Amino acid sequence: MLPNGNEVWALARxxxxxxxxxxxxxxxxxxxxxxxxxxxxxxxxxxxxxxxxMDPPEHGPARRAVVGEFTVKRMAALRPRIQEIVDEHLNALLAGPKPADLVQALSLPVPSLVICELLGVPYADHEFFQTRSSMLLRRTTQPEDRARAIDELRDYLAALIGRKETEPGDDLLTRQLSKTTDREELVSLAFLLLIAGHETTANMISLGTVALLEHPEALAALRDDPERIPDAIEELLRYFTIAEFATSRVAVEDVELGGVLIRKGEGVIALGNTANRDPDAFSHADDLDLERGARHHIAFGFGAHQCLGQNLARMELQIVFDTLFRRVPGLRLAAPSGELPYKDDATVYGLYELPVTW
Structure with missing residues (x-):
């Protein structure tokens, strides 16, 4: 049952x-x-x-217009800059006091800076959009506060896109301006990419760090052989499945699914976290097996709406984990994992703070 009292179908398999x-x-x-x-x-x-x-026929052309920005080849071209960003933040972390909050020192600023540079959003404004996105993703935010956060972000992005019409840059939003005359559609795209581009990866960095520190033997194997890191990332993505509700849908016809009739107009929520622990799909599904490497998880969704930025997210996670544990081999939690402030009240799971020392 939804917060408004409406009943919907939930899929778990x-x-x-x-x-x-x-x-x-x-x-x-x-x-x-x-x-x-x-x-x-x-x-x-x-x-x-x-x-x-979006649904067909609008979705296909709209996605094709931007998908070229997130190809494996284009992401590989960003690798040196992302490595530089990670190194800069680790330099600051190591030069600073202990313990430190890894969320503020690394997890949040790295993907925020990456997505800002990709989109052409001034990083100097990061506190503004991070505050608003946090309000949007917290389930306890009051409706009037959420509406105000949406309006403020939309106005900010509309003004930014307006400036790019006369002051173009080498960035995604400028390139999209040449492909569409629908400025509202471009504002919505920028809104989606800005929030999704930093919130999800930031939370995966924090959660992944905790998980790796709690599995020291597996972490040692990753340090010895960094080629194992991509498989470990797939398992961390499966294990945490931090964003479920992007895969919600509504039936536009009567549909029989799993022997059950879902009628036209009825909503469906896909429980991705449960599905990624489905024993029919993953053996010993509740165990964190960093060598599993199973890519058929649905942490990035599935089908035509599969996460546009998944190549970017994978690369950021690989660079961060490789660099963090290589440069800070003595990293350890500064508080018991069970006492950490997890985002149980948010639609994207993660950590509000991650105190670490070394």
Whole structure:
């Protein structure tokens, strides 16, 4: 049951969620009255649909217009700059006091700076957009505060895009200006990429660091053989599955799924965390096996709406974990993991703080 009292279907099995996410009879359009929203509908209906909320035929062309910005080749070209950003922040961490908060020292600023440079957003404004995005992702935020945060971010991005029309840069938003005349659509795209581009990766850096520190033998193996890190990242993504609700849908026709009839207009929430622990899809699914390397998890979604920035996220995580544990081999938690402030009240799971020492 949703916070507004509406009942929706919940899918937990891995195979059923993948089937649902590739079935055109399920819509991503958040403006549909039956869509299972966790916020008040008025906060969605006044917002232009972005990629995450588009259906065919609009979705395909809109995604193709931007997907070239996130190819493996283009991400590889960003690797030296991301390495430089990580090294700069680790230099500051090691020169600073102990203990330190790894969220503020590394987890949050690295992906924030990367996505800012990619989009062409001034990093000097990071406190502004990080504060607003945190409000949007916290389930306990009051409706009026969430609406104000949305409006402020939209106004900020609209003004930024307006400036790029006369002062173009070498960035994603400038390049998108030449591909669309719909400025509202571009604002919605910028809104999505800015929030998703730093919040998700930041939380995975923090959670992944805790998990690796709590598995010292596996961490030692990664230090000895960094080629194992990509498999470890896939397992961390599966194990935590920090963002579930992007895969919610609403049926636009009657659909039988798993022997159950889902009627037109009924909402469906895909429980990605549960699906990524499905024993039919993953052996010993509740165990963190850093050598598993299973890429059929749905931490990035599945189908046409699979996460646009997954190549970027994987690369950032690989660079961060490789560099962090190589340069700070004595890193350890400065508080018991069970006492850390986890984001149990947010739609994207993670940590508010991560005290570490070395």
């Amino acid at each position: 891995h195979v059923l969620i993948r089937a649902m996410l590739t079935d055109p009879r399920f819509s991503s359009d958040r403006r549909n009255p039956g869509f299972p929203l966790l916020v008040e509908r008025r906060q969605v209906t006044n917002f232009r649909a972005s990629l995450i909320g």
